[in-house]
Amino acid sequence: GAGVSQSPSNKVTEKGKDVELRCDPISGHTALYWYRQSLGQGLEFLIYFQGNSAPDKSGLPSDRFSAERTGGSVSTLTIQRTQQEDSAVYLCASSSPPGELFFGEGSRLTVL
Amino acid sequence: QKEVEQNSGPLSVPEGAIASLNCTYSDRGSQSFFWYRQYSGKSPELIMSIYSNGDKEDGRFTAQLNKASQYVSLLIRDSQPSDSATYLCAFVFTGGGNKLTFGTGTQLKVEL
Numbered sequence: 382g383a384g385v386s387q388s389p390s391n392k393v394t395e396k397g398k399d400v401e402l403r404c405d406p407i408s409g410h411t412a413l414y415w416y417r418q419s420l421g422q423g424l425e426f427l428i429y430f431q432g433n434s435a436p437d438k439s440g441l442p443s444d445r446f447s448a449e450r451t452g453g454s455v456s457t458l459t460i461q462r463t464q465q466e467d468s469a470v471y472l473c474a475s476s477s478p479p480g481e482l483f484f485g486e487g488s489r490l491t492v493l
Numbered sequence: 494q495k496e497v498e499q500n501s502g503p504l505s506v507p508e509g510a511i512a513s514l515n516c517t518y519s520d521r522g523s524q525s526f527f528w529y530r531q532y533s534g535k536s537p538e539l540i541m542s543i544y545s546n547g548d549k550e551d552g553r554f555t556a557q558l559n560k561a562s563q564y565v566s567l568l569i570r571d572s573q574p575s576d577s578a579t580y581l582c583a584f585v586f587t588g589g590g591n592k593l594t595f596g597t598g599t600q601l602k603v604e605l
Contacts (some may be wrong), residue, residue, distance in 0.1 A: 412591060423597035424537070424581065429590065437592055472536055479591035480525045480583070484536035 383407075385485035387473050393491045394463055402458045402488045406475030413456050414482060415448060417469040424472070430456065463492045496520065499582060502600035512569040514580050514599050519563070522587030526558055526565045529581040531598065537581055541567065572603045 386405040394400050406413050415427040426440035430450045441447070445463075450456040460467055470489050474482035497518045506512045514528075525544055529537040543549045543556040543565065555568040565584075569576055579598040585591055 414593065416595075424595040426592060426594065429592050431591060434590075437590055439592075476591075478542075480527050480585050480593050481539055481542055482529075482537075482593060484538070487536055 385473055385475055385483055387471075387485035387488050389488055390486060391489045391491075393493065395493050396465060397462055399459065399461045400463055400490060402460075402471050402473075402490070404456045404458070404473030404475075404485060406454065406456070406473070407477075407483055408454075410475035410477050410483070411453070412476045412479065413450055414474045414476070415456070415458050416472045416474070418472060418487075419469045427458070427471075460490075463490075465492045468492045496586070496594055497582060497584065497596040499596040499599050501597060502579075503602050504599055505602045505604055506572050508572060508574060508603055508605055510572050512572045512576065512601055512603070514567040514569075514582075514601065515564060516566065516582030516596050517564045518582075518584055520584075520586050521560070521563065523584045524587070525585040526556070527583045527593070528554075528556060528565075528567045529583060529595070531579045531581060533578070537595075540580075569601075572601075574603045574605060577601055577603050 411432045413430045416424045428448045429437040445461045448458045470487040472487045474484040476482045528541045531537040541556040543558045549556045553570045557566045581598040583595045
């Protein structure tokens with residue numbers, strides 16, 4: 382596609398449920414990033430994939446969070462046993478030159 | 494010590510004036526610096542990248558980098574109401590792979 386595509390755009394779930402967020406990066410971009418942004422806050426780094434290298438998972442807030450990237454393209458961020466503090470906009474971005482990120486529209490997660 | 498610092502603002506400037514946004518960082522070895530703009534309710538978008546000391550101009554935008562003093566700034570000439578947004582500086586830490594770390598952003602308001 383022309384840009385980074387994320388789905389779902391909005392997700393409302395109950396506390397304790399698992400959710401999956403999907404990201405389809407720009408074709409040819411080798412790097413893929415996940416960030417989250419709570420209301421009125423800055424961007425919080427979650428995880429970074431670069432080619433076939435081991436992902437940088439240093440930003441994942443707990444072991445309830447995991448992510449994978451299949452075939453060097455599509456990525457899925459999974460949050461298990463969601464908590465209310467997980468409510469945020471989850472942003473995916475891809476890049477080719479390092480640092481020059483193209484962001485998707487984000488997935489807004491609301492945990493009731 | 495925070496890795497990157499920005500004044501949260503809001504910074505208010507009259508239409509037509511020069512807006513000056515600043516960012517300081519802690520990692521002397523960082524080589525890559527970026528400015529992103531984020532409109533309310535939208536995802537960040539890349540405005541400028543700068544890798545060398547000095548100025549880099551692109552239209553009404555000028556990025557300035559001073560590695561010795563560890564700061565990067567963004568000047569917006571002839572500010573327009575459409576420039577009202579949050580401006581995020583970001584950089585790649587030495588030894589951090591290509592993970593991009595964002596500041597918390599400065600809110601700019603351009604007033605008529």
